[in-house]
Amino acid sequence: MTNEEYPYDLMQVVLVTRDGKRLEIEARVGALLFVDVEHENCCVSCDAQSWGDVPGMRRRAIRRMMDALHETVPLLADY
Numbered sequence: 001m002t003n004e005e006y007p008y009d010l011m012q013v014v015l016v017t018r019d020g021k022r023l024e025i026e027a028r029v030g031a032l033l034f035v036d037v038e039h040e041n042c043c044v045s046c047d048a049q050s051w052g053d054v055p056g057m058r059r060r061a062i063r064r065m066m067d068a069l070h071e072t073v074p075l076l077a078d079y
Contacts, residue, residue, distance in 0.1 A: 011066040027051075027062045 009029040016022050022038040033054050037045040051059070 011062070011069060013065075013069070027066065029063075029066075033058075033062065 009031075010027070012024070012026040014022060014024045020040060022036075024034075024036040024038070026032070026034040026036075028034075028051065030051050032048050032051060034048045035046070036043060054062070
């Protein structure tokens, strides 16, 4: 995949629940899909997968999420 086909190659999302549990998702196109779950500053689950090993359906879903974030974050910044 070239930069012309997909201009950005990194997406990182951190979700935090009210009780302090953190879910970090990082996708580096062509490198790794990394998911880390932390609770009370302690890692309770960690999974990293080579981008080439991520099933095609999941890769497409991740790219759709990257597209949605890319389009939505500037709108949120305007408020």
